[in-house]
Amino acid sequence: AQSVTQLGSHVSVSEGALVLLRCNYSSSVPPYLFWYVQYPNQGLQLLLKYTSAATLVKGINGFEAEFKKSETSFHLTKPSAHMRDAAEYFCAVRAAGNNRKLIWGLGTSLAVNP
């Protein structure tokens, strides 16, 4: 069965610093992986997705993630944090088999300090 672990429920960075949000997955089949962002009082917005085409995936708002099969990881990075990046970030994996629902991580709350 698939699962997702997000290391660090809270991450705090200074404006302009590197953002690194960690996501490790468990999957018996090649996974489809997603990063979503949720700003306060809003719905979820897709940042990027991995669908086996390229291991380095570029997303919106300057974010990117690298799929590393050997480490079962799909960490999200951004070279320079901006105040508007403060939000909740969720990593998710698509379940295999007939049940195609998303399996979600518990989320990481990113704070950006001036």
Add this chain to the structure above:
Amino acid sequence: DTEVTQTPKHLVMGMTNKKSLKCEQHMGHRAMYWYKQKAKKPPELMFVYSYEKLSINESVPSRFSPECPNSSLLNLHLHALQPEDSALYLCASSQDFSQENTEAFFGQGTRLTVV
């Protein structure tokens, strides 16, 4: 048009009330979803409609009743809710539920408070 529109944005209802949440998408997606989300938690899947048929019901209490009138619309009928049902209710859609590599598009949600 890449939006999923949910109405209302906020809803306060008593435990004896009947209300409905509405969701609309015009992306031609054939899968639509209802999620429940508590603060600082990931969304919890409630229902999945695929080609207008209920495909998944995650053992949701019968006081929540979904309806898919057509491929663009999804409703969630609420009756006799409890205070613990207060949450953000999110609607989402995707191109096809059977396609593993397609993402879900989410609406802004309805913030529901049960008093």
